[in-house]
Amino acid sequence: MSRPADAEFASHDSISDAVLASLAHWGNHPALSVISPDRPELVISAVDLRTGVLDVERLLRSWGVRQSVPVALFLENSSDFVILLLALARIGAVVIPSKLDWHRMELEELFANADPQLVISEESHLGVISPFLTGRAVAAHRARGITLVQEADKPPAEAEVPDNVASINYTYRGLGYPLGAMVTHRQYLHGARVLQDGLQAEAGEQMLYSIPMTHIFTLVGCILVPLLYGLTGVIARTIHPRLLFQAIDRLNIQHLTAVPEIYSLLLRAHGASAAPPSLRTFVSGGSVLSGELFARLGDHFGVEVLHGYGLTEFTPVSRNARGESQAGTVGPICDGIDCRIMPVDHAGSGEIMIRSRFISPGYYRRETETRAAWDGEWFRTGDTGRFSVPTDGAASSDGFTERHLMFDGERKATRKVNGVMVDLEEVRLAMMRFAGIRDASVSFEAGVLTAEVAPSASDASPDLPAALRLFLKEQIASYKIPRIINLRD
Amino acid sequence: MIEPDLRSRIEKIVSRISRIDASEFHDDVLIREELGIDSLMAMEILATCEKEFDLQLDEAAFSCVETVGEFFQLLEARYSEQRAAG
Numbered sequence: 090m091s092r093p094a095d096a097e098f099a100s101h102d103s104i105s106d107a108v109l110a111s112l113a114h115w116g117n118h119p120a121l122s123v124i125s126p127d128r129p130e131l132v133i134s135a136v137d138l139r140t141g142v143l144d145v146e147r148l149l150r151s152w153g154v155r156q157s158v159p160v161a162l163f164l165e166n167s168s169d170f171v172i173l174l175l176a177l178a179r180i181g182a183v184v185i186p187s188k189l190d191w192h193r194m195e196l197e198e199l200f201a202n203a204d205p206q207l208v209i210s211e212e213s214h215l216g217v218i219s220p221f222l223t224g225r226a227v228a229a230h231r232a233r234g235i236t237l238v239q240e241a242d243k244p245p246a247e248a249e250v251p252d253n254v255a256s257i258n259y260t261y262r263g264l265g266y267p268l269g270a271m272v273t274h275r276q277y278l279h280g281a282r283v284l285q286d287g288l289q290a291e292a293g294e295q296m297l298y299s300i301p302m303t304h305i306f307t308l309v310g311c312i313l314v315p316l317l318y319g320l321t322g323v324i325a326r327t328i329h330p331r332l333l334f335q336a337i338d339r340l341n342i343q344h345l346t347a348v349p350e351i352y353s354l355l356l357r358a359h360g361a362s363a364a365p366p367s368l369r370t371f372v373s374g375g376s377v378l379s380g381e382l383f384a385r386l387g388d389h390f391g392v393e394v395l396h397g398y399g400l401t402e403f404t405p406v407s408r409n410a411r412g413e414s415q416a417g418t419v420g421p422i423c424d425g426i427d428c429r430i431m432p433v434d435h436a437g438s439g440e441i442m443i444r445s446r447f448i449s450p451g452y453y454r455r456e457t458e459t460r461a462a463w464d465g466e467w468f469r470t471g472d473t474g475r476f477s478v479p480t481d482g483a484a485s486s487d488g489f490t491e492r493h494l495m496f497d498g499e500r501k502a503t504r505k506v507n508g509v510m511v512d513l514e515e516v517r518l519a520m521m522r523f524a525g526i527r528d529a530s531v532s533f534e535a536g537v538l539t540a541e542v543a544p545s546a547s548d549a550s551p552d553l554p555a556a557l558r559l560f561l562k563e564q565i566a567s568y569k570i571p572r573i574i575n576l577r578d
Numbered sequence: 579m580i581e582p583d584l585r586s587r588i589e590k591i592v593s594r595i596s597r598i599d600a601s602e603f604h605d606d607v608l609i610r611e612e613l614g615i616d617s618l619m620a621m622e623i624l625a626t627c628e629k630e631f632d633l634q635l636d637e638a639a640f641s642c643v644e645t646v647g648e649f650f651q652l653l654e655a656r657y658s659e660q661r662a663a664g
Binding site for chain 1: 608610611612614616617618621622624625626628629634636637638
């Protein structure tokens with residue numbers, strides 16, 4: 090197998106065309122491998138993956154899917170997710186990677202905002218989303234393959250998106266509801282190239298990952314990087330340390346991509362065992378990796394840890410490159426992007442602002458929120474940071490690559506819980522839907538989501554927090570439910 | 579009925595990982611909704627119990643567990659099975 094040249098991808102405007110061009114170099118080499126705790130390993134060769142994409146493309150077209158039609162995917166990590174993503178991209182449809190964790194509140198917004206014309210869901214998940222499926226085409230995903238289980242009432246309508254939009258990826262800015270960032274094919278391809286420049290993986294190597302495919306970091310770094318640069322992507326449908334270490338040993342994994350919380354779990358679970366000899370790099374994203382964890386991972390596993398920073402609207406913004414990674418930073422600003430810190434406080438910290446020709450064109454059908462997030466061509470990330478070298482407040486990737494970006498925190502009312510974004514206002518609004526509550530506030534203290542709740546009645550039952558948790562379980566993703574709920578007057 | 583010593587050892591593990599006082603581990607308490615134990619924490623509890631008791635626990639079976647009591651029963655059953663198998 091040979092690795093295709095970057096220039097070959099540059100000529101493509103579609104992720105699927107670029108991936109299929111790459112796969113043409115692979116022969117029968119495994120392109121994807123899936124390991125599960127309860128099923129035998131599934132290996133899919135490049136030839137079979139290519140054939141699968143073209144077959145599914147034909148099937149989707151026969152269901153009426155065409156260019157710009159929004160299609161929601163409610164799927165677990167699987168090879169079929171990858172096949173559907175690429176098949177939809179070939180058609181030019183707009184993919185909406187949708188979280189299986191989401192419940193009523195998030196789903197209300199997603200379906201109202203994106204209005205997906207086709208919903209492809211795990212069969213087991215159809216019950217959760219059924220209130221939102223009336224009139225839509227629905228396909229069920231079973232062990233392998235998809236089946237149309239409901240036809241739409243009317244022909245599919247196109248999404249009102251600019252050219253080259255590949256997907257609508259939902260994220261938060263602390264407003265209390267998700268925003269659908271439009272992500273272009275060019276941004277995906279650019280992001281993959283920049284990540285590979287940092288990773289410097291060799292064709293024939295293998296990357297294992299277990300983070301959800303709905304995340305932009307996974308889509309770019311775990312699906313596209315391997316497929317474009319000749320790596321076998323190993324999809325682990327578990328985060329059980331014993332099973333992950335077994336897979337790393339058995340499959341000779343070189344690269345592991347995860348969030349810091351999973352690395353921390355692996356470190357604690359590994360104990361004094363010898364590090365798997367095949368491992369070369371740990372790619373970390375999703376949330377902040379502390380300098381201490383960076384050092385401990387490197388010492389214990391003998392790997393280089395590549396940490397970075399990115400957003401749904403644009404990823405990666407910065408990343409550490411192999412051979413040059415540093416603790417406590419999210420690396421130098423990547424090629425193809427300008428970054429400035431504005432305004433800068435006395436410590437050199439301020440809001441991270443970025444601009445790039447590849448950045449998201451905005452939030453789908455949310456013009457007010459789009460205008461608020463952009464200052465001309467500069468995107469306000471809502472995060473704060475500083476450069477490792479004092480600056481005058483403006484920095485460009487040109488000539489300043491030695492400077493590292495340091496992430497300080499979130500200015501917007503969002504926090505990362507185990508690598509997943511939680512909108513504090515959304516959690517508060519969900520609690521306010523509960524009949525027994527007069528007022529509520531939500532904070533993230535010492536790594537724990539905490540709520541202060543004022544009950545409507547002065548003689549509220551001490552069981553109110555438990556009842557509220559059960560109510561929230563129906564409203565929002567379980568990881569958003571506060572671990573501590575305190576009652577106040 | 580789970581043997582007291584085994585239960586006490588499991589409680590210590592869960593308490594250390596979740597940072598929740600063991601006095602809250604009543605059998606009818608919901609692990610996720612009431613104790614707030616998320617999937618990462620659950621996986622660490624599972625992995626630690628496997629090491630501590632030299633067991634191999636079924637991840638799928640664990641994902642079906644809802645209450646503290648069910649969790650203890652699952653562990654005890656697996657512990658007894660493995661002991662019986664020698």
